Amino acid sequence: MGVTRKRDLAGAVAATAVAGYLLMFVLYRVFPPITLWTGMSLLGVAVALAGWAFFVRSKIRDGQIGLGGGRLHPLAVARSVVIAKAAAWMGSVVLGWWLAVVVYLLPRRGSLRVAAEDTPGAVVAALCALALVIAAMWLQHCCTSPDDPSQNADPAPG
Template sequence: MGPTRKRDLAAGTGVAAVVCYLLVTFTYRWFPPITVWTGVSLAAVAIAEAVWGHLIRTRIAEGQIGIGAGRLHPLAVARSVVIAKASAWVGAVVLGWWIGVLGYLLPRRHSMRVAEQDTAGAAVAALCALALLAAGLWLQHCCKSPEDRDEDQDRLGAAPE
């Protein structure tokens, strides 16, 4: 399993935005109100993943990976990578969804009162989805072993720290 490529996430976001815009064009009248609390659950998951990433990064730097009391089990790190990849993809697709919704709402804010009311909630939800995408990428980065980080730096032409 390789690292998640940012261009794949960008492509997924773009496809989701186009599909969502087309769906919203035909179904917006049946949408429930979009409040600023709509996407906050994504921000909560993003915060939890960022904290978990910091903890993993600290444990790896201190050499506390392995089996034993007070150590982080290697399978926990592997599971964290899977969660990180899934979160990055969920964040990308949901970000695309909210970009599609905003693409529909923004030009109609002045002609539809409900579109004006929904715009703030859609913008907050898009930011929370972006935070989840970033937290997933951060967690994935934190799960790299020190050898992987050295190889990345060598590949970029930088000297290892």
């Protein structure tokens, strides 16, 4: 399993943003109000992932990966990578959606009272989705093993 590439996530954000913007023309009038709390659950997941990333990073740096008391099981690290990849992809899709909503609302704030009321909540939701993507990528980075010093050493003559 390879590292999630930023350009792939950016492509998902862009594709979702384009599709979301087109859907906003049809769906916005049936939307419920967008409050500041609308996207906060994403921030909660981002904080949890970032906290877990710091924990995993400290265990890997201290060499506490393996079986036994107080050590982090290697399967826990592998599962963390899977969760990080899924969260990064989901966060990028949700980020694309909320960016589409923000781009749709911004020019309409002056003419639609509801658009002016919904804009702050959509911006907060987009920022929370961005935080989720960043936290997921950080977790994925923290799950990598440190470089082996023998790989960087000069080969022995002979």
